[in-house]
Amino acid sequence: MSRVWNFSAGPAVLPEEVLRQAAGEMLDWHGSGMGVMEMSHRGKEFTAIAAQTEADLRELLAVPAHYRILFMQGGAIAENAIIPLNLIGDKRVADYVVTGSWSQKSQKEARKYAEVNIAASSEASGFTTVPAMAEWKLSPDPAYVFTCTNETIGGVEYPFEPDLAQLGRGEVPVVADMSSHILSRVIDVSKYGLIFGGAQKNIGPAGLTIVIVREDLLGRAMAHCPSAFDYRTVADNGSMYNTPPTYAIYVAGLVFQWLKRQGGVAAIEAQNIAKAKLLYDFLDRSDFYENRVDPACRSRMNVPFFLKDGALDEAFLAESKAAGLVQLKGHKSVGGMRASIYNAMPLAGVQALVDFMRDFAARKA
Amino acid sequence: MSRVWNFSAGPAVLPEEVLRQAAGEMLDWHGSGMGVMEMSHRGKEFTAIAAQTEADLRELLAVPAHYRILFMQGGAIAENAIIPLNLIGDKRVADYVVTGSWSQKSQKEARKYAEVNIAASSEASGFTTVPAMAEWKLSPDPAYVFTCTNETIGGVEYPFEPDLAQLGRGEVPVVADMSSHILSRVIDVSKYGLIFGGAQKNIGPAGLTIVIVREDLLGRAMAHCPSAFDYRTVADNGSMYNTPPTYAIYVAGLVFQWLKRQGGVAAIEAQNIAKAKLLYDFLDRSDFYENRVDPACRSRMNVPFFLKDGALDEAFLAESKAAGLVQLKGHKSVGGMRASIYNAMPLAGVQALVDFMRDFAARKA
Numbered sequence: 001m002s003r004v005w006n007f008s009a010g011p012a013v014l015p016e017e018v019l020r021q022a023a024g025e026m027l028d029w030h031g032s033g034m035g036v037m038e039m040s041h042r043g044k045e046f047t048a049i050a051a052q053t054e055a056d057l058r059e060l061l062a063v064p065a066h067y068r069i070l071f072m073q074g075g076a077i078a079e080n081a082i083i084p085l086n087l088i089g090d091k092r093v094a095d096y097v098v099t100g101s102w103s104q105k106s107q108k109e110a111r112k113y114a115e116v117n118i119a120a121s122s123e124a125s126g127f128t129t130v131p132a133m134a135e136w137k138l139s140p141d142p143a144y145v146f147t148c149t150n151e152t153i154g155g156v157e158y159p160f161e162p163d164l165a166q167l168g169r170g171e172v173p174v175v176a177d178m179s180s181h182i183l184s185r186v187i188d189v190s191k192y193g194l195i196f197g198g199a200q201k202n203i204g205p206a207g208l209t210i211v212i213v214r215e216d217l218l219g220r221a222m223a224h225c226p227s228a229f230d231y232r233t234v235a236d237n238g239s240m241y242n243t244p245p246t247y248a249i250y251v252a253g254l255v256f257q258w259l260k261r262q263g264g265v266a267a268i269e270a271q272n273i274a275k276a277k278l279l280y281d282f283l284d285r286s287d288f289y290e291n292r293v294d295p296a297c298r299s300r301m302n303v304p305f306f307l308k309d310g311a312l313d314e315a316f317l318a319e320s321k322a323a324g325l326v327q328l329k330g331h332k333s334v335g336g337m338r339a340s341i342y343n344a345m346p347l348a349g350v351q352a353l354v355d356f357m358r359d360f361a362a363r364k365a
Numbered sequence: 366m367s368r369v370w371n372f373s374a375g376p377a378v379l380p381e382e383v384l385r386q387a388a389g390e391m392l393d394w395h396g397s398g399m400g401v402m403e404m405s406h407r408g409k410e411f412t413a414i415a416a417q418t419e420a421d422l423r424e425l426l427a428v429p430a431h432y433r434i435l436f437m438q439g440g441a442i443a444e445n446a447i448i449p450l451n452l453i454g455d456k457r458v459a460d461y462v463v464t465g466s467w468s469q470k471s472q473k474e475a476r477k478y479a480e481v482n483i484a485a486s487s488e489a490s491g492f493t494t495v496p497a498m499a500e501w502k503l504s505p506d507p508a509y510v511f512t513c514t515n516e517t518i519g520g521v522e523y524p525f526e527p528d529l530a531q532l533g534r535g536e537v538p539v540v541a542d543m544s545s546h547i548l549s550r551v552i553d554v555s556k557y558g559l560i561f562g563g564a565q566k567n568i569g570p571a572g573l574t575i576v577i578v579r580e581d582l583l584g585r586a587m588a589h590c591p592s593a594f595d596y597r598t599v600a601d602n603g604s605m606y607n608t609p610p611t612y613a614i615y616v617a618g619l620v621f622q623w624l625k626r627q628g629g630v631a632a633i634e635a636q637n638i639a640k641a642k643l644l645y646d647f648l649d650r651s652d653f654y655e656n657r658v659d660p661a662c663r664s665r666m667n668v669p670f671f672l673k674d675g676a677l678d679e680a681f682l683a684e685s686k687a688a689g690l691v692q693l694k695g696h697k698s699v700g701g702m703r704a705s706i707y708n709a710m711p712l713a714g715v716q717a718l719v720d721f722m723r724d725f726a727a728r729k730a
Contacts, residue, residue: 033371041376081591205611206402226477
């Protein structure tokens with residue numbers, strides 16, 4: 001077996017240790033005589049797995065006690081509807097900060113359920129930057145302010161945590177789609193009303209959505225919110241109102257334990273800084289490749305880049321794949337290339353990419 | 366490693382062959398250098414897996430060409446909302462046939478979105494039977510008639526396929542929740558407008574929902590239906606509008622291939638008949654145990670039973686577990702015991718259960 005370096009934007013590379021453990025336990029988890037996939041979600045084996053997974057996530061992100069952690073289904077795209085269905089409450093308007101494809105999609109979906117105010121947008125820059133908080137035009141009484149703190153497609157990451165107290169508007173909850181950078185850096189959960197993310201980047205398998213929500217925001221769901229997506233119902237039932245995606249929760253739990261063995265989020269953040277620096281420094285020094293994102297807002301997780309001579313794109317993709325570097329094609333809406341370098345991508349993988357890119361440039365320049 | 370006989374109602378036992386194959390491919394699927402969990406859902410490897418999974422399901426159930434197969438998230442409980450959100454259209458009323466806990470829950474949820482007419486109910490029997498179609502009181506112009514063709518908790522299964530043409534109402538689509546008996550018996554898909562089920566009984570891991578829907582029923586979603594749950598959107602995007610639960614789809618595909626190797630649905634149905642007969646015949650001949658369901662409507666998949674002396678329940682559960690027979694406790698709303706004997710439970714497992722039950726009765730009677 002020869003493993004490739006997998007730069008997929010998600011679903012994405014997982015730690016080999018995690019995959020080996022999952023494979024080893026597939027037919028018999030801890031002497032139970034069952035695999036995790038076969039366990040009743042209400043049995044003592046699986047409820048122990050789910051409790052440990054939640055406790056480890058709470059520890060890794062230092063989630064305060066007055067926040068609930070929910071294991072849901074539907075991915076971040078479904079949350080684009082589920083969030084307004086749950087949080088609009090007696091308000092009329094929700095504010096959105098638009099910084100790329102994902103927050104754009106989020107604000108469009110929200111219009112089904114509320115009036116949307118675009119508090120700020122970086123569209124004029126081609127979504128290559130994040131508007132400074134001082135420029136955000138909040139509406140007088142929004143239900144929440146929505147942000148996407150890492151735009152997977154554009155490769156744009158907030159260089160600050162959105163903290164509305166700095167604007168004297170600390171009473172408005174901040175909602176953050178952290179799908180593609182959750183657990184990659186230390187955050188202060190208390191600055192947010194709700195954090196959510198699809199699991200398939202830094203957490204585990206697709207099909208699991210993590211929601212971390214402040215308790216006072218529960219219980220506001222609209223009458224036509226499906227029960228399975230009413231945060232209050234999900235929380236009151238310990239994420240087991242409907243059968244949860246049990247195997248995905250188990251694998252997420254293995255990832256959390258792996259992350260703790262790495263030293264936790266602060267330790268992985270240091271690695272992520274080193275990995276991103278290696279790649280961006282190489283790009284900046286090159287006259288063959290380029291990254292077009294505002295340097296202050298470059299994502300540590302998703303690095304889009306272009307060959308200055310786009311005619312070489314096909315050769316780049318074919319030769320990198322032959323060298324065992326896969327999933328480097330950029331999103332179709334952006335073009336060029338994209339290397340996603342999540343927590344589970346080691347520095348050696350980024351080094352292999354840089355080495356290939358240097359060699360390719362030398363041969364083709 | 367010693368495997369138990371697992372009678373869980375779901376998530377439930379999977380074929381050992383499937384689990385072994387999944388474990389063996391965990392780090393490297395077919396020489397790709399990636400595990401399935403790590404694959405981009407848009408890459409050629411995973412799109413091939415999804416296409417094969419869909420084709421195999423279509424073959425196994427002989428799904429006609431004018432039906433679409435959707436891979437969704439949220440489970441059968443979310444579908445209780447998603448179905449009216451999609452199918453009410455310009456109608457006012459939906460008809461429900463209530464035969465137990467699950468159809469009861471379904472009709473309650475539907476009231477968020479439409480007027481509900483209970484066309485028939487077996488509540489007076491304690492949900493131990495299925496009302497004959499001749500007794501169904503359909504409303505004049507319902508959007509659909511909802512049925513749950515196997516009630517997992519009560520152990521009640523339709524002894525007929527609901528075919529409204531027999532009532533001269535063939536224009537009304539029949540919706541069927543087949544979560545706990547899909548693929549266990551031959552069905553005629555053309556009799557239904559929509560068939561759905563959570564995967565975690567006869568299909569694969571929890572977190573995947575299968576929807577089989579007649580094409581003319583697409584495109585009727587209410588304005589406030591979340592995009593990720595609009596059947597038209599899901600169908601138009603080949604179940605990849607949002608990232609699908611990729612690993613669950615892959616395991617479902619392995620189960621479908623296993624089922625084809627068993628000889629397909631007709632062959633597994635013959636086994637299921639034999640398994641159910643072994644257990645029900647034993648119960649009927651016993652004066653120590655009993656099953657209380659109308660014999661014509663007994664489920665082949667979920668067999669609830671009682672010890673006539675309920676004081677022995679705890680001893681039964683403890684001793685059966687010690688003998689390697691697990692998850693036999695009945696649902697809390699019914700009490701007693703329940704043995705779920707899905708496709709992946711071999712005859713040998715049912716025989717082991719009957720042998721234990723005979724021995725236990727001999728010792729305690």
